[in-house]
Amino acid sequence: MKAYINGISYYLPKSILDNVQLSNQFPEWSIDKISEKTGIYKRHISEDNEYSSDMGINVIEQFLIEYNVNKEEIDFLLFCTQSPDYLLPTTACLIQDKVGFKKTCGALDFNLGCSGYIYGLGLAKGLVETDQARNVLLVTSETYSKFIHKRDKSNRTIFGDAATATLITSEPKRNHYKFSIGNFAYGTDGSGYDKLIIKNSGVKHKCITSSDLLDEEGNFISNDDYIFMDGKEIFNFTAFEVPPLIERLLKVNGITLDDVSMHIFHQANEYMLNFIRKRCKIPEVRFFISLNDIGNTVSSTIPIALRRYLDNLKLEINHKILLAGFGVGLSLGGVIINLE
Amino acid sequence: MEPNVFLENFKKQFIDGDKLEIAMKTEFRQIESYDSLTGMTIIVMIKDEYNVDITDNEYKSQKSINDLFNLIQSKLKT
Numbered sequence: 001m002k003a004y005i006n007g008i009s010y011y012l013p014k015s016i017l018d019n020v021q022l023s024n025q026f027p028e029w030s031i032d033k034i035s036e037k038t039g040i041y042k043r044h045i046s047e048d049n050e051y052s053s054d055m056g057i058n059v060i061e062q063f064l065i066e067y068n069v070n071k072e073e074i075d076f077l078l079f080c081t082q083s084p085d086y087l088l089p090t091t092a093c094l095i096q097d098k099v100g101f102k103k104t105c106g107a108l109d110f111n112l113g114c115s116g117y118i119y120g121l122g123l124a125k126g127l128v129e130t131d132q133a134r135n136v137l138l139v140t141s142e143t144y145s146k147f148i149h150k151r152d153k154s155n156r157t158i159f160g161d162a163a164t165a166t167l168i169t170s171e172p173k174r175n176h177y178k179f180s181i182g183n184f185a186y187g188t189d190g191s192g193y194d195k196l197i198i199k200n201s202g203v204k205h206k207c208i209t210s211s212d213l214l215d216e217e218g219n220f221i222s223n224d225d226y227i228f229m230d231g232k233e234i235f236n237f238t239a240f241e242v243p244p245l246i247e248r249l250l251k252v253n254g255i256t257l258d259d260v261s262m263h264i265f266h267q268a269n270e271y272m273l274n275f276i277r278k279r280c281k282i283p284e285v286r287f288f289i290s291l292n293d294i295g296n297t298v299s300s301t302i303p304i305a306l307r308r309y310l311d312n313l314k315l316e317i318n319h320k321i322l323l324a325g326f327g328v329g330l331s332l333g334g335v336i337i338n339l340e
Numbered sequence: 341m342e343p344n345v346f347l348e349n350f351k352k353q354f355i356d357g358d359k360l361e362i363a364m365k366t367e368f369r370q371i372e373s374y375d376s377l378t379g380m381t382i383i384v385m386i387k388d389e390y391n392v393d394i395t396d397n398e399y400k401s402q403k404s405i406n407d408l409f410n411l412i413q414s415k416l417k418t
Contacts, residue, residue, distance in 0.1 A: 272377075
């Protein structure tokens with residue numbers, strides 16, 4: 001039995017944070033120059049009372065209408081988030097009830113960021129190919145904006161909020177993509193756990209609250225209650241770990257780079273993407289970038305980019321797309337999807 | 341390790357590298373298109389091309405391209 005991708009929908013919150021607003025808040029910040037390099041000009045930001053469950057429900061309802069899917073058909077919900085409504089219960093359980101999925105539906109959350117979509121596809125494929133489920137809905141939903149300190153101009157420039165829904169099924173019926181899910185390659189380096197972290201966010205530092213750490217000129221550096229990202233270390237991890245991941249991925253799928261029609265990587269920022277593309281020796285024409293109006297939406301970047309790519313494409317037989325995600329954890333993964 | 345080759349590798353890390361007119365004595369942080377992302381790619385280039393690791397502190401204390409070149413040379417000798 002094979003597993004197929006049967007459609008992707010995405011949801012973007014209504015509020016937009018653009019460069020003019022950022023420039024007004026941080027007059028010393030050369031935002032236009034930075035945007036030219038990162039390729040990010042706008043980000044969508046969730047409302048104060050809009051949480052990952054709300055965005056997840058929105059995108060699921062949109063998906064069911066867009067692809068004319070009956071919610072009774074869904075027999076497993078995988079929910080990828082690092083901003084759950086609660087530590088417990090599982091956000092996927094709340095969503096099952098609110099959307100009205102049947103009570104025989106399995107549901108779980110998993111905590112991954114920029115590599116999450118790849119791991120979600122891997123879990124969904126496992127459920128389908130072992131006949132544990134026929135129709136798995138993989139939902140990514142992230143509200144990093146709620147974790148970013150208002151004075152943290154770097155991260156506010158990069159990250160945006162979004163949610164996506166992808167249906168993975170045992171049969172390619174009803175879909176207009178007909179992409180089977182090929183083999184995966186994964187990777188982990190937990191020694192870099194503190195390179196992208198919210199230190200005071202779980203049980204270990206539960207009762208600790210921190211104050212702002214500033215540099216000599218009074219600029220914000222970090223606060224352990226909010227997201228901290230060591231950009232240089234994340235950059236190095238990506239630079240040195242992604243090229244061997246791509247090599248392993250091609251090998252386990254028995255193909256070469258020339259066999260891949262399009263490469264869609266986690267949309268971190270345009271500069272880093274082009275840097276990695278060159279290191280992986282991927283031609284520019286076979287490398288898709290789409291983030292200028294949404295920023296880095298964490299686990300949602302790959303499905304959003306994939307949907308946008310497919311929306312503007314006349315598909316050919318044997319169209320192979322390489323997907324790769326990398327980031328917080330530190331974690332990475334990739335998969336080949338094949339048009340059949 | 342040739343200074344001219346190093347200079348060419350160094351220029352390639354800049355977004356406008358093909359137009360840059362710089363020399364070994366150039367203080368690279370003064371180049372208009374230089375920023376922290378460029379710095380990251382320079383350190384990766386040094387690891388790739390010369391298999392030399394440069395720490396943050398070492399990198400921060402180098403001013404000219406020649407300073408960086410000399411640092412790499414000294415690390416290659418040890």
